[in-house]
Amino acid sequence: MSQDAVKQMKQAVAKAAADRVQSGMVVGLGTGSTTAFVIEFLGDRLRNGELSNIRGVPTSFQASVLAKQYGIPLVTLDDVTKIDVAIDGADEVDPAKNLIKGGGAAHTREKIVDSLADQFLVVVDSSKLVERLGSTFPVPVEVLPLALSPVSRALTALGGKPELRMGVKKDGPVITDQGNFVLDVTFAEIADAAALEKTINNIPGVLENGLFVNVADVVLVGELVEGQPRVREVV
Known part of the structure; x- marks a missing residue:
């Protein structure tokens, strides 16, 4: 699969996730290439007035830098009593929605933030789906x-x-x-x-380790169907 096709899938699933965020929410901001698009789309929604008064809890220096770049106000876990939704990627997802994460070496902070969220929303492209954890990623x-x-x-x-x-x-x-x-x-x-x-x-x-068991609530999968990006939800 071409790099452009993978990028299309990542952008489609990232936009679908960003569209689920509502005004006033505290949002866990994940780390990685797909969640980088999520942060960009959230910034777009804030800038055009579609979204207001959201606060982000970053899971890494990368997420923090991107959030500042796209105008998302940041808070720490000391500043909030709850996280409404956390959006993050994964390196592998099995049929039970268990994950391997940590390709970006941010899994410790990610597990803290993702586990605290009322809803943990995972965004991946179809290449990350596996039958059994550990089959493609350490x-x-x-x-x-x-x-x-x-x-x-x-x-x-x-x-x-x-x-x-x-x-x-x-x-x-x-x-x-x-x-x-x-x-x-x-x-x-x-x-x-x-x-x-x-x-x-x-x-x-x-x-901490990168096995995330019984943490994910919803998985959004970006796929290409007849050359067109499509997003499928795994609940």
Whole structure:
């Protein structure tokens, strides 16, 4: 599939998600290429007067920078008592709406914000749909730097193959917004995602992992049908 076709799907699903936001809402702003379009479309709606008085809770430096660029007022979790809707992408979505996230190394903040929202709305293109989690994407695990070696050994003992994520156009490892490392862990099979999520998070030195089980409420999927972008809802 061409890059232009993928962009069309992402833009279509991002616009469908942005159109669901109503005036006065507190909105969790996700991280990644699809949610970047969501933030842009929300900015457009604010600018043309279609939307007013929304506040965004960013899940990363990227989301914060984009929100400021497109004129979306930002708040922190200290400033609000609830999040009406969080909109975020995913690297994989299984038939039960469980996710792997963290391709952008923002999964810790994303899990906090997405889990707090009254509704968590996932936006993906059709390439992210899988039958079983872990089939196309490793599980990202955010790790305190001092615990890198023991955590790697523990993940290997669980049957995983951990690999330290390295920076692009930067020497050395990726550093998260919290100042930590990311291990991308490949599993031959994830039979029980809920159990694995808890087991990984119980390893001392792990901050959070990219398995999002029973968090997503609605998944919007951007597809191309006869060359035209279409959005399908998975409830």
